[in-house]
Amino acid sequence: MTVPSIDREKKILELLQQQGSASIQELVDAFGVSNMTIHRDLNKLMEAGHLQKKHGGVTLANKSAISVEGQCAMCGKPNSERTIFIVNLENGEQKRACCVHCGLMIQSQTKNVWQSLTTDYLHGHKISANQAFYLLGSDLSICCVPSILSFGSQKEAEKFRKGFGGRIANMDETLNYLHKMMHA
Numbered sequence: 001m002t003v004p005s006i007d008r009e010k011k012i013l014e015l016l017q018q019q020g021s022a023s024i025q026e027l028v029d030a031f032g033v034s035n036m037t038i039h040r041d042l043n044k045l046m047e048a049g050h051l052q053k054k055h056g057g058v059t060l061a062n063k064s065a066i067s068v069e070g071q072c073a074m075c076g077k078p079n080s081e082r083t084i085f086i087v088n089l090e091n092g093e094q095k096r097a098c099c100v101h102c103g104l105m106i107q108s109q110t111k112n113v114w115q116s117l118t119t120d121y122l123h124g125h126k127i128s129a130n131q132a133f134y135l136l137g138s139d140l141s142i143c144c145v146p147s148i149l150s151f152g153s154q155k156e157a158e159k160f161r162k163g164f165g166g167r168i169a170n171m172d173e174t175l176n177y178l179h180k181m182m183h184a
Helices: 005-019 024-031 035-047 100-109 154-164 171-182
Strands: 021-023 051-054 057-060 085-089 094-097 113-119 126-128 133-136 148-151 167-169
Touching (some): 021 024, 024 057, 035 051, 035 057, 085 100, 094 100, 100 148, 133 154, 148 154, 154 167
Antiparallel strands (some): 113 126
């Protein structure tokens, strides 16, 4: 027998209070429902401020990686100045991610994004995420999977691609690629 949504949400919160965090797959297995059903439950709980979604899982809101300085707001890994991605919101809040992959995930899940900055992989300076060139599917894996590297110039991205493979894309193409990879 399937557990009603409201009961499942309550049990999800109880599980998170005991464990601190859980993966999406753990919740799917624990409740015997589909991945999409769990995501719908988690979205309700997130909108109510009870939890924070992270890449592949969730934590209670008060234990969220967002509140921990120097950690990725998506996956909790330490942020590196060489690969940091910054999402600035209209209200002045800032969310930092360890890499382009997590940064674009945050950006696509966040309302009222004012500006996003990524780090040029070769030179280390901040550039507009909208104007960057992204290397997708290269042989170089530096952080989260799928690995995505950002560059300030298409010419430099092409040179890097020749050595490490992959393909060059703009931000919209990169977001589509990332969503396809996450739902594959």
